[in-house]
Amino acid sequence: MKGALGARAMAKAMVAMLCFWRLGHGCTLDDTSSYHQLDSEVLRHRSNKALTWEEAAFLAVPSNASARASLKFITSKPHVAGTAGDLDMAQYVKESFEREGVEARLDPQKVLLTYPVSSALELHDNSGQLVAKASLAEDTLESDPTSHTWWRNHTFNGYSPSGDVLASIVYANFGLPEDFEALQAAGVNVNGSIVLMRYGKCFRGLKAMNAQKAGARAAIIYSDPEQDGYAKGSVYPYGPWRPKSSVQRGSIQFISLCAGDPTRAYFPHGMDVETLCGLSAKELIPQIPVLPISYGDALVFLESLGGKVAPNDFRGALNITYRFGPTKDQYKVRVKVENRFQSSPVWNVIGKIPGTLPMDLDQPVVLGNHRDAWVYGAADPNSGTAQLLEVVRGLGKLLREGWKPLRTIYLCSWSGEEYGLLGSTAWGEVQDDLLRRALAYVNVDTGVSGQHFRAAGTPSLAQLLAEVLGHVPHPDSGKPLSEHWGGKLFSLGSGSDYTIFIDHLGIPSLDIAFSPKDAQYGVYHSVYDSFTWMATEGDPNFTYHVAMAQVWGLIALRLSGSNVEAPLPLNLSIQAEAIAGYISRVKGNRSVPLDFTALEDASLAFKSAAARAMAEVHRLSRMGPQAPPEEVTALNERLGLLERSFLLPDGLPGRKWFRHCLQAPGLYTGYAPKTLPGIDEAMDAQKWDLAQAQIHAAASRIWAAASSLAPREAPPTVFTV
Structure with missing residues (x-):
C-alpha cells in the first residue's frame, strides 16, 4: 500500500515538474513533427x-x-x-x-460525456454596463442547407465544467508554456484573469491545462484567420477556408496524460482510472470553464485589450494591434458556460x-x-x-x-x-x-x-x-500514388484511434x-x-x-494473407534504422551529463537481430509454397509480436498509461509525437538522473526486442533500471 501511494505521488510530482518547465521542442502539428525518411x-x-x-x-x-x-x-x-x-x-x-x-x-x-446547455461572452464597462456581446453562433448559409441546425447555436468544448466568471482578460497567443513565460516577463499577471488564446501549435486541452496552471479563472479559445481563415485564401462558401462565424469545437481533456474516458465508467467494479492512469478523473480534465469562439466574435475582445504591444510571434492576421492585456479602462469580461455531464x-x-x-x-x-x-x-x-x-x-x-x-x-x-x-x-x-x-x-x-x-x-x-x-x-x-509520396513516415503521437493500439498495447499501427x-x-x-x-x-x-x-x-x-501462410510483410531493418535515428535525434548537439552507451549498444544489437530475421524472411519468401510451414509459422510468431517488446512495464514517467518507449504524444503537444519520449522530456526538464534512468529503460526494451527475434540463441544482456 505504501509503495502504491509512493508511486502515485511520484507520478503526480513528475507531471507537475514537467508542466512548469519550458520544453525545448515547440508544439507543432505540421511537417516538423518527428518522422522517418525511407531510403x-x-x-x-x-x-x-x-x-x-x-x-x-x-x-x-x-x-x-x-x-x-x-x-x-x-x-x-x-x-x-x-x-x-x-x-x-x-x-x-x-x-x-x-x-x-x-x-x-x-x-x-x-x-x-458533456453537452452544451447555454453560454455567454460579454464585455462590460467599469460601471458594469453591457458594451458588447458575442453571438456564439455560426451563420446559416443559404448555399449549405444543413447549416441551419440547433448545434450552430451551441458551440462548446467537451469536458469544460460549468462556470460564471467576471474578470479582465489577457492574451496568451497559442497558450504554450513559452507564451505564458512571455506574459510573465512582460509583467502581465495571469492569476485571476480570463485567458484568451488562439487555436494552433498544440492540442486545445493543453491550452486549457496551461491556463489553469497559470492561475486563470476561465479560458477562451478562438480561431485566428492566420491559421485557417482568410489569410489562407477564400473562405467558405467561396472557398475552403474558415469564415468569420465558424467555431472549432473539441474536447479539452488532457489527452497526453491518459487517453479514453476519464472516469472509465465501463470498468468492472473494483477497477478505476487511477489504477490504470496513475491520475484521478479530476486531474485529466480542466477545472475552469473553457469556451471556443470564432474570430468574428474574438475581434471586439482583442480590441479591448490594453497593455504592451505583443511581439511579432503573438500576432495573427486580424487587422488590429495585438496586445498582451489586461482589458483597458477597467473593463471586465464575463464568461458563462453551462454544460451537462x-x-x-x-x-x-x-x-x-x-x-x-x-x-x-x-x-x-x-x-x-x-x-x-x-x-x-x-x-x-x-x-x-x-x-x-x-x-x-x-x-x-x-x-x-x-x-x-x-x-x-x-x-x-x-x-x-x-x-x-x-x-x-x-x-x-x-x-x-x-x-x-x-x-x-x-x-x-x-x-x-x-x-x-x-x-x-x-x-x-x-x-x-x-x-x-x-x-x-x-x-x-x-x-x-507512390510517386507523389516522398517516403516520409511520421511518428505516431495521439489524437486518433490508433492511440490505444500502439501507445498502450504495442500493436504496429498506421494512420x-x-x-x-x-x-x-x-x-x-x-x-x-x-x-x-x-x-x-x-x-x-x-x-x-x-x-x-x-x-x-x-x-x-x-x-x-490468403491460402498458404507466407512471411509477414514487415521490414525490421527499417525499424532498426528508425531507432538509430531516434537516438541520434535525442542526443542532438546538446552537451549533457548523460551516457548513451547502453542505448547505442541496444540499437546495434537490434539492427543485427533485424538483419538476421530479414534474411530469414527473404529465404522463406523465395521458397514460396515449398517453404516449411513450421518455419514460416515460427518466424511469423516472432515478427508479429515484436512490437510488444518496446512496452515499458511501468509506462512513461508521470503517465503510466502510455507505455511505448519509442514514441508517444508530447506532453505539451497532445497530438504531435515525441520519439524516445521518456528520455527527451526528462532532458528538456534537465532532470538528468531521470533521463539516465530512461536511457537504460529504453535500452532494456530494445534489447528485449532483439532477443525476441532470435529465441533459439542465448539472449543478450538485458539492462535493468
Whole structure:
C-alpha cells in the first residue's frame, strides 16, 4: 500500500515538474513533427510485388458514386457521440456491413460525456454596463442547407465544467508554456484573469491545462484567420477556408496524460482510472470553464485589450494591434458556460471476417475509423467512414467469390473519439485478450480534407505501405500514388484511434490521410464540415475517397494473407534504422551529463537481430509454397509480436498509461509525437538522473526486442533500471 501511494505521488510530482518547465521542442502539428525518411532503395522497389487475383478484384470495387451516397446519408443529420443521431448512424454502418456478408454487432460502451446547455461572452464597462456581446453562433448559409441546425447555436468544448466568471482578460497567443513565460516577463499577471488564446501549435486541452496552471479563472479559445481563415485564401462558401462565424469545437481533456474516458465508467467494479492512469478523473480534465469562439466574435475582445504591444510571434492576421492585456479602462469580461455531464453509452460497430488460421495461431488485423462528429463531420471523420464502407464492399465481393483471409479481419466503426478516443480505448482495454496477438491496426480518420497524402506509423510497416501506394493511381495525375509520396513516415503521437493500439498495447499501427499540405483544413470541427463543403471544396468528384479506400483495403489484404501462410510483410531493418535515428535525434548537439552507451549498444544489437530475421524472411519468401510451414509459422510468431517488446512495464514517467518507449504524444503537444519520449522530456526538464534512468529503460526494451527475434540463441544482456 505504501509503495502504491509512493508511486502515485511520484507520478503526480513528475507531471507537475514537467508542466512548469519550458520544453525545448515547440508544439507543432505540421511537417516538423518527428518522422522517418525511407531510403531510396525502398522507394525504388516499392511496387515490385504483383497483384493477386483477390487484390485486383478488390481494387475494381470502390466507387466515387457509392462513397458519395454513403457520405451524403451519414451527414444528413448531426451525430454527436451518445446522441440519437449517433445511434442511427451506428445502425446504418452495421446494416451496411451485414449487407456485404460481414458479421457485425453493436458494441455499446458506457462513458462520461458533456453537452452544451447555454453560454455567454460579454464585455462590460467599469460601471458594469453591457458594451458588447458575442453571438456564439455560426451563420446559416443559404448555399449549405444543413447549416441551419440547433448545434450552430451551441458551440462548446467537451469536458469544460460549468462556470460564471467576471474578470479582465489577457492574451496568451497559442497558450504554450513559452507564451505564458512571455506574459510573465512582460509583467502581465495571469492569476485571476480570463485567458484568451488562439487555436494552433498544440492540442486545445493543453491550452486549457496551461491556463489553469497559470492561475486563470476561465479560458477562451478562438480561431485566428492566420491559421485557417482568410489569410489562407477564400473562405467558405467561396472557398475552403474558415469564415468569420465558424467555431472549432473539441474536447479539452488532457489527452497526453491518459487517453479514453476519464472516469472509465465501463470498468468492472473494483477497477478505476487511477489504477490504470496513475491520475484521478479530476486531474485529466480542466477545472475552469473553457469556451471556443470564432474570430468574428474574438475581434471586439482583442480590441479591448490594453497593455504592451505583443511581439511579432503573438500576432495573427486580424487587422488590429495585438496586445498582451489586461482589458483597458477597467473593463471586465464575463464568461458563462453551462454544460451537462452525464454517463451514457456510445456505440462502436465491430465487424468480423474470420480467418482460416486456428485461434492459437491467428494474428488479427484491425481496421478502424471513428464515426461520431461534432456536428456533421463530412471530412472529420465521415470521409473515412465512407471509405470504410467501400473497403467492406470490396471485401464482400471477395467473400462472395470464395475468398477467405488467412488472418481474421476486424472492421471497426468507433464512437466517442471526438471526446477523447473513448470508444476505441474502451474496446481495446476490455478486449485485451482478443488483441493480445493482433498483427496491426490501420486507422483512417479524416480520410480526405485535401490532396496531399500523409502517413504516420510504425516503421516496420513502411515498406508495405510503399508497395501498396505503387498500385493505386493518384486521382489527378493517374500516376502511382507512390510517386507523389516522398517516403516520409511520421511518428505516431495521439489524437486518433490508433492511440490505444500502439501507445498502450504495442500493436504496429498506421494512420493515413489526404490533407492540405501545410494547414488544418478550414472548416474543421464546425457546422460547415458538411456534405456541401465536401462536394464543392473537399473532394467534388469523390476520387480521393476511392483512392484511400483502395490503399486501405490493399494494406488489409496483404496483412491478412490468403491460402498458404507466407512471411509477414514487415521490414525490421527499417525499424532498426528508425531507432538509430531516434537516438541520434535525442542526443542532438546538446552537451549533457548523460551516457548513451547502453542505448547505442541496444540499437546495434537490434539492427543485427533485424538483419538476421530479414534474411530469414527473404529465404522463406523465395521458397514460396515449398517453404516449411513450421518455419514460416515460427518466424511469423516472432515478427508479429515484436512490437510488444518496446512496452515499458511501468509506462512513461508521470503517465503510466502510455507505455511505448519509442514514441508517444508530447506532453505539451497532445497530438504531435515525441520519439524516445521518456528520455527527451526528462532532458528538456534537465532532470538528468531521470533521463539516465530512461536511457537504460529504453535500452532494456530494445534489447528485449532483439532477443525476441532470435529465441533459439542465448539472449543478450538485458539492462535493468
